[in-house]
Amino acid sequence: MNPAVGTAAALAGRGHDIAWAGPADLVRRMAGPDAHPGVRAAIEEFGPDVVIADQQTVAGGLIAESLGLTWVTSATTSAELVDPLAGMPKVAAWLDGLLDALRGRIAGGRGTADPRMSPHGVLVYTTRALLGPIELPDHVWLVGPSLTGRPAASDFPWQWLEGAEHVVLLVSLGTADADASAPFLNAAVQGLSGKADVRAVAVDTAGRVTGTASNILLRPHVPQLSLLSRVDAVVCHAGHNTVCEALWHGVPPVVAPIRDDQPIVAGQVTDAGAGVRLRFGRADARRIADAVDTVLDEASGHREAARAVGRSFRAAGGSRAAADRLESLLPHVAPGRHGRNRVGADPAGRSGHHPKPA
Known part of the structure; x- marks a missing residue:
């Protein structure tokens, strides 16, 4: 969740509203006590312009696509970019079956995209210097690590x-x-x-x-x-x-x-x-x-x-570059400009403030 916290803070600093979804104890610890879990209800209530769905929590992508929304994958690890199951076709087929069954249960079977790799854009928090020279499609964005202050105990000696x-x-x-x-x-x-x-x-x-x-x-x-x-x-x-x-x-x-x-x-x-x-x-x-x-x-x-x-x-831009990419999906807002457009970050329930830095 840490990279998404940095990206959300950058967006909130530009005037966007942020909502969160996920495990209640974690989300509320990072994003504040007003965040409410529940992906579909949250998206429908919040009405986001963009959904940012963590790559490892696939409900966000499945629900967003089923509702016809623009959604972006937040890839908190670069491992999926190298096709880790390429040498295990039976495991890959088994996983595809699980995702299809989940799509049927929570999204009415609507949609065809891999919920781990949005066709609208994939934010990856690394650079070529670490990732290496693998081929990537244009909609995979290497923005570098997204770092921001986070809650921490104050008693470290x-x-x-x-x-x-x-x-x-x-x-x-x-x-x-x-x-x-x-x-x-x-x-x-x-x-x-x-x-x-x-x-x-x-x-x-x-x-x-x-x-x-x-x-x-x-x-x-x-x-x-x-x-x-x-x-x-x-x-x-x-x-x-x-x-x-x-x-x-x-x-x-x-x-x-x-x-x-x-x-x-x-x-x-x-x-x-x-x-x-x-x-x-x-x-x-x-x-x-x-x-x-x-x-x-x-x-x-x-x-x-x-x-x-x-x-x-540091040259890649991190949370600032991620915010620019997300704003580029909003035709009525130039990247970096302040606005009150609502951008949902793996949203759930209305949490009208971003995580406060520690």
């Missing part, structure tokens, strides 16, 4: 990072794989513990780390965007958001993909020369520590490659 010269690391494996990531997280903490020149912040959302040292700070949550401006390297699971946020700051990642799109994103990182990849199941303390040493070594070229990707991200 920033003073812990201050003091003598040291390398600062962030170790984060996301929240969805907390149980599976426990052995890797413990190995990372073990490999980095006791290093006099290292201070590492490890995100332990489920309290799975069993031992630590004075140079390791364990936190259940961290203000990641703020922290990334202070770190020298990141150890992560190759989640698209974490990778792009790290590279935006010119920070090289050590990536250990677990599942889903993560192996594809990890491959993009190594192809760009911006980081080191580990096998998640075989990454012990020594391998993790060695990988961190490698990405930090200027001679390896990883840090400069990460900075180059970051420069391409």
